[in-house]
Amino acid sequence: MTLIAYPLSGAMPDIRPARPTRDWIDALPEQYGYRCLPLNIASMHGWEVCCPVRVTAVWDGGVGIDAIAVTADEPHPLLPASHFGSGVLTFHVAALFRTPPGVNLMVTGPLNHPKHGILGLSGIIETDWSPYPFTMNWKFTAPGVPVTWEKGEPFAHLMPIQRGLVEGLEPEIRDLDSDPETAAQYRAWAASRSQFNADLQTPGSAAAQERWQKGYYRGRRPDGSDGPPDHEIKVRAKPFPIG
Numbered sequence: 001m002t003l004i005a006y007p008l009s010g011a012m013p014d015i016r017p018a019r020p021t022r023d024w025i026d027a028l029p030e031q032y033g034y035r036c037l038p039l040n041i042a043s044m045h046g047w048e049v050c051c052p053v054r055v056t057a058v059w060d061g062g063v064g065i066d067a068i069a070v071t072a073d074e075p076h077p078l079l080p081a082s083h084f085g086s087g088v089l090t091f092h093v094a095a096l097f098r099t100p101p102g103v104n105l106m107v108t109g110p111l112n113h114p115k116h117g118i119l120g121l122s123g124i125i126e127t128d129w130s131p132y133p134f135t136m137n138w139k140f141t142a143p144g145v146p147v148t149w150e151k152g153e154p155f156a157h158l159m160p161i162q163r164g165l166v167e168g169l170e171p172e173i174r175d176l177d178s179d180p181e182t183a184a185q186y187r188a189w190a191a192s193r194s195q196f197n198a199d200l201q202t203p204g205s206a207a208a209q210e211r212w213q214k215g216y217y218r219g220r221r222p223d224g225s226d227g228p229p230d231h232e233i234k235v236r237a238k239p240f241p242i243g
Contacts (some may be wrong), residue, residue, distance in 0.1 A: 002043075003160070004098040005240060008133060009077060013094040014050040016041060018157060019235035022112055030211075037217045037233060038060070040127035042236040043112045048154035049093055052076050059087045060142030068140070080155075087117070091155045099127040104161045105137055117145030123160060125199065137221040147175075188222035189215070 007013065017148070020043055021229045023035035033039060054073040057080060061067065068082035068089055104128045109120015121137045137155035149155055160202055176183045178189060194212070199207035219231030 001100045001103075002098075006096040006098070006242050008096060012240065013078070013190040014048065014052060014131060014152065015047050015095070015240055017239055018046050018048050018154075018235075020044050020234070024074050024114070025112075026040075032212075035212050037180070037218070039112055041232060044237070045111070046106075046157055046159035047237055047240075048110060049091075049156040049158065050152050050154050051091075051149040052078055052151065054148065054151045056146050057089050057147045059140035060089070063087075068224040074128075083135075084137070088121075089140065089144075091138070093136055094133075096133050097125075097129055097158075098132070099160060101128050102163050103128055105162050106157075106159045106161050107134060108157050108159070109136075109138065109155045113154065115147055117142045118147045120156075126163065128163075134175055136215065144224045185222050192210045192222060 005012065005015065020040060022033070022043065025031055044111040050082045053076045055070060056072075057068055059068050063086045064080040065085045067085065067087065070080055070082070070089075072079050075090045078092050080089050080093050082088070083090045093107070099105055102107075104124050106122060106124045108122035109115075118138050118140050121139055123137075125134050127133075138147075142144060176186065184236045196213055202208060217233065219233070221227055
C-alpha cells in the first residue's frame with residue numbers, strides 16, 4: 001500500500017514520521033509519561049506536518065477575519081492566515097494526498113502536544129479519490145494570548161483511518177462473567193494492582209523497585225502468559241523520500 005503526496009507549491013512540505021517524544025513529558029519527574037504505552041503509540045501513529053518558519057498568532061476576541069494577527073520571523077508563501085473568522089487560524093498543508101481504496105486521512109492537531117490558548121480542530125478526508133486539498137485549522141480558546149509555532153514544530157498530524165469501520169461495528173453490552181477467561185484475567189489484574197499499590201508504600205519492596213506495573217507494556221496477560229504476537233510498543237511510520 002502507498003501513501004502518495006503531491007506537492008502543490010513546487011516543493012514538498014516538511015512532513016515526517018510522528019515523533020515518540022514530547023517536551024512536556026521530558027520535563028516530568030522521571031519522565032513518567034513515557035510509561036503510558038497507549039499515549040506513546042498514539043503520539044507515533046502517523047505523520048506530522050511541520051511549520052516552515054517561526055510564526056506567532058494572536059486573536060483579539062473578535063469574530064472578523066481581521067481579529068487574528070500573524071507575524072513570522074521571515075517571509076513564506078504558506079504562513080497561516082485567518083480565513084473563517086471567529087478565532088479560527090488556518091494552515092495550508094500544501095500537498096494533495098492519495099491513499100489506498102477505502103482509506104481516509106484524519107488531519108488533526110499534533111497528538112499529545114498541547115498548546116496554551118488554542119486547540120487543533122480535526123477533519124477526516126476521503127483521500128482515496130478526492131482531488132480537493134485540505135487545510136489544518138486551529139481554534140483560539142482565549143483572546144490576547146500569543147501562540148507560537150517554532151520552525152520545524154508540527155502544526156498537523158495525519159493518520160490513516162479505514163472508511164466504514166465505525167458503521168461496521170455493532171455495539172453490544174454483555175455481563176463480564178459471560179466471558180469467563182476475560183473476567184478471570186481482569187480480576188487477576190485488579191487484585192495484583194491493589195497489592196502493587198499497597199506494596200509501593202513499603203521502601204525496598206519489589207513494587208517500589210519496579211515503580212510501575214509493566215504487564216500491558218510488555219504485552220503479557222495478568223497471569224504471566226504471553227499476549228498477542230502482534231503487540232506493539234512502537235509505531236514506525238515510513239518517511240517520505242527526500243528529493
